[in-house]
Amino acid sequence: MKCVDDFRLRLGQHELVPIVIGGMGVDISTVELALEAARLGGVGHISDAMVPTVIDRHCKTRYVKDKLQLYKANVKNLLDKSQVKFHLGELEEATRLHVRRAMDAKQGSGMVFINCMEKLTMNAPRETLKVRLNAALSAGIDGITLAAGLHLGSFGLMEEHPRFRDAKLGIIVSSLRALQLFLRKNSRSGRLPDYVVVEGPLAGGHLGFGLDDWMKHDLASIVAEIQAWMKTEDLAIPLIAAGGVFTGTDAANFLELGVGAVQVATRFTVTRECGLPDPVKQEYFKAEEADIEVNDISPTGYPMRMIRKSPGIGAGTHPNCESFGYLLDAKGRCAYIDAYNRVVAAIAANPEEGRKIKVMDKTCLCTHMRDFNIWTCGHNTYRLKSTSLQNPDGSYRLLSAEHVFRDYQFSRDGKIALPDE
Numbered sequence: 346m347k348c349v350d351d352f353r354l355r356l357g358q359h360e361l362v363p364i365v366i367g368g369m370g371v372d373i374s375t376v377e378l379a380l381e382a383a384r385l386g387g388v389g390h391i392s393d394a395m396v397p398t399v400i401d402r403h404c405k406t407r408y409v410k411d412k413l414q415l416y417k418a419n420v421k422n423l424l425d426k427s428q429v430k431f432h433l434g435e436l437e438e439a440t441r442l443h444v445r446r447a448m449d450a451k452q453g454s455g456m457v458f459i460n461c462m463e464k465l466t467m468n469a470p471r472e473t474l475k476v477r478l479n480a481a482l483s484a485g486i487d488g489i490t491l492a493a494g495l496h497l498g499s500f501g502l503m504e505e506h507p508r509f510r511d512a513k514l515g516i517i518v519s520s521l522r523a524l525q526l527f528l529r530k531n532s533r534s535g536r537l538p539d540y541v542v543v544e545g546p547l548a549g550g551h552l553g554f555g556l557d558d559w560m561k562h563d564l565a566s567i568v569a570e571i572q573a574w575m576k577t578e579d580l581a582i583p584l585i586a587a588g589g590v591f592t593g594t595d596a597a598n599f600l601e602l603g604v605g606a607v608q609v610a611t612r613f614t615v616t617r618e619c620g621l622p623d624p625v626k627q628e629y630f631k632a633e634e635a636d637i638e639v640n641d642i643s644p645t646g647y648p649m650r651m652i653r654k655s656p657g658i659g660a661g662t663h664p665n666c667e668s669f670g671y672l673l674d675a676k677g678r679c680a681y682i683d684a685y686n687r688v689v690a691a692i693a694a695n696p697e698e699g700r701k702i703k704v705m706d707k708t709c710l711c712t713h714m715r716d717f718n719i720w721t722c723g724h725n726t727y728r729l730k731s732t733s734l735q736n737p738d739g740s741y742r743l744l745s746a747e748h749v750f751r752d753y754q755f756s757r758d759g760k761i762a763l764p765d766e
């Protein structure tokens with residue numbers, strides 16, 4: 346029986362261990378985690394979600410404070426956020442700082458990519474996406490994975506950049522239809538993607554399936570359908586299978602079916618290099634299958650998988666768009682603000698009940714992802730406890746990213762290597 350190490354992913358001149366650590370925003374897939382994947386010969390992702398606030402945390406910059414200062418007068422205005430814009434020069438600067446933190450420290454033969462989410466509409470979708478994509482290329486990122494959206498115009502936004510044809514560019518899709526649409530709409534740029542991540546319904550983060558039908562799909566069938574179509578079209582773009590690949594054997598099985606690599610994330614959420622706070626990593630270890638749900642509380646409109654007791658669910662957080670505002674659409678609206686306003690109006694209509702503001706149907710995703718209070722996770726999170734050992738106090742031992750990476754690379758027979766005693 347083969348293991349992952351019997352295969353290699355070829356991207357142009359690069360030959361890589363076919364393990365990609367997927368992007369996990371906001372700063373869950375840290376620079377440190379991505380660097381480990383690159384050092385070990387695979388691909389790691391940083392995320393472009395909420396980069397100014399992430400960079401403030403790491404580099405003591407003041408992007409969030411300065412934005413809040415500028416729009417302070419609008420904080421109480423819950424009906425119109427249209428004036429709350431990102432400064433494009435600062436967004437570019439923050440993205441460059443973020444990417445350079447990774448690229449300046451990179452070692453080894455692997456690569457570091459950035460996961461770029463179209464759904465971060467930032468009250469100016471085209472302009473802010475263009476800045477983020479081009480700044481990442483200018484700062485020397487090895488590749489960009491287009492995520493959370495169809496990205497029908499994204500190649501066009503960076504085709505003038507001198508690195509457009511040299512950096513590796515890929516897209517995440519969850520169906521053949523989404524891939525066909527992407528290829529058709531981006532064909533004008535005269536460039537194909539270098540890889541396509543096919544993400545099935547067991548992944549973490551936002552899902553490219555419906556709330557009620559995700560369980561009717563499976564990754565292997567979607568991969569097979571896309572492979573068959575690519576064959577008829579004579580397209581030789583490496584596919585990267587993502588979502589639910591939990592053991593090295595799961596990965597090797599996909600590689601045997603002809604995919605170029607696997608993209609994995611859940612197993613790395615309990616590594617020391619992962620950005621989640623340690624107590625939250627323990628919640629991931631402890632979670633049982635029944636503790637994990639797919640719901641529609643993300644204001645993006647996509648279903649999202651998370652641990653049910655995430656503290657951000659049902660919180661009555663006052664919208665923080667003047668500090669953050671990453672999900673404001675082109676008209677300065679966000680589904681969370683609408684949900685918040687509905688609750689405030691209901692309380693105003695029944696003041697004698699004196700209820701506390703509790704918003705159940707949507708969450709202030711910017712605030713809660715930034716503070717690690719929405720515990721998004723992959724379906725297999727409940728199996729993480731089988732990947733480590735317990736300490737005398739019942740807590741689980743955190744793993745090193747190297748341990749998990751090498752386990753994927755070398756394990757056989759469905760086995761999972763435990764950390765050394």
Ligand SMILES: Cc1cc2nc3c(=O)[nH]c(=O)nc-3n(C[C@H](O)[C@H](O)[C@H](O)COP(=O)(O)O)c2cc1C
Pocket residue numbers: 366367368369370371373392394460462492493517544547548549550551587588589590591608609610611612614721722723724725
């Ligand atoms: C905690 C967590 C956060 C994630 N955040 C993102 C994200 O910001 N953008 C994205 O495209 N995918 C995101 N994903 C999906 C992963 O990049 C990856 O494709 C998928 O989870 C792989 O499946 P696995 O978790 O079963 O290994 C996230 C996954 C997890 C577990």
